[in-house]
Amino acid sequence: MASATSATFRLTQASSSTAPLKSKPHVTFPFKPYPLLPPFHKHPKLKIAAKEDSPESVAETDAFDKRRLEEKFAVLNTGIFECRSCGYLYNEAAGDPSYPIPPGLPFDRFPDDWRCPTCGAAKGFFASKSVEIAGFAQNQQFGLGGNTLTSGQKAILIYGSLLFFFVLFLSGYFLQ
Structure with a gap:
């Protein structure tokens, strides 16, 4: 719509038999059609990149990343490990009587030749069953x-x- 359109209205009064007819001048109002979509170049949060814009500084992004790294949820290890191969659950508190592992020994201190008692999978096939505690770790x-x-x-x-x-x-x- 390159040209502006206008609307013209003729103002007249109801005619009465006693009053003479007077013609009133035409009144013209400029009319701009309302766009269906808002103009994006006037949006307050929209930033149009131009040649004179400077890129964000590296210090600002580093500070943001450091804060983002602190926002980690606290994870509590339950001491239960599940074999991804067969679903066997190993409890650190109970130990493994078939292989001489005493109760309370952490899973990462197991010997390298320890295998799943059910399917024979290696230690690497076990996943820790951990519980995520609500809130960030730094606020605990x-x-x-x-x-x-x-x-x-x-x-x-x-x-x-x-x-x-x-x-x-x-x-x-x-x-x-």
Whole structure:
């Protein structure tokens, strides 16, 4: 739409038999059609790259990456390892009686020739069963101990306390 369009209106009054007819001048208003889509060049968050724009500095991206590295969720090792080949679950607390591994020995200190008792897979086929704790690892020392709970433990704590107080308040009706 290279040219602007205009709308013309003729203002007239209702004719009455007593008043003489007067013609009023035409009033013209410039009319710009409303675009279906907003103009993207006027969007406040849109940045158009031009030759005079300077690239982002490396220091800003390094600072961002350092902050992003700190935002890691805390992962708690459960001491249970699962064989990806057969699904056998090894518990560090129980040990392995078939191979003389005492209870409590960490999995990474196992001898290299240790194999899965069920399928014979090597140590590399075992994956640690870990639990992700809600919140970032750097924030675990703050609070009243709720930061170290898993999501399941928090759900039990919240809904258990709601149930406890519900029963407590209902028991007030049975007092005589």
